[in-house]
Amino acid sequence: MTTKLRQAIMNEAELNKFIENDCKLLTSKQLAAILGVTEGALRKQRSKANSIFKYAKIGKRVFYPTDLIVKTIHQHVIGV
Numbered sequence: 028m029t030t031k032l033r034q035a036i037m038n039e040a041e042l043n044k045f046i047e048n049d050c051k052l053l054t055s056k057q058l059a060a061i062l063g064v065t066e067g068a069l070r071k072q073r074s075k076a077n078s079i080f081k082y083a084k085i086g087k088r089v090f091y092p093t094d095l096i097v098k099t100i101h102q103h104v105i106g107v
Contacts, residue, residue, distance in 0.1 A: 052083075052090040079103065 058080070059066045072078040073089070081095045 051093040053093055053096070055089050055091070058091050058096065 053061070055066045055069050059069055069078070069080075073082065080091055080099055083090045083092070
């Protein structure tokens with residue numbers, strides 16, 4: 028009995044369009060630009076399990092949900 032491989036639901040272009048238009052996810056590059064840090068800094072935090080931001084890893088790509096980024100930042104605000 029042979030099995031057929033499932034075709035990908037979306038190709039790369041469709042995935043990028045979905046992320047940009049419909050989904051509220053940021054790539055490491057986008058989050059790094061917003062926070063003013065390097066992508067390497069985010070990568071290092073993930074590798075050491077020291078990231079304060081929750082992320083999803085799909086294949087080799089890493090995505091950060093924007094709603095959780097905002098929530099995390101609000102949780103770390105220090106009152107004056």
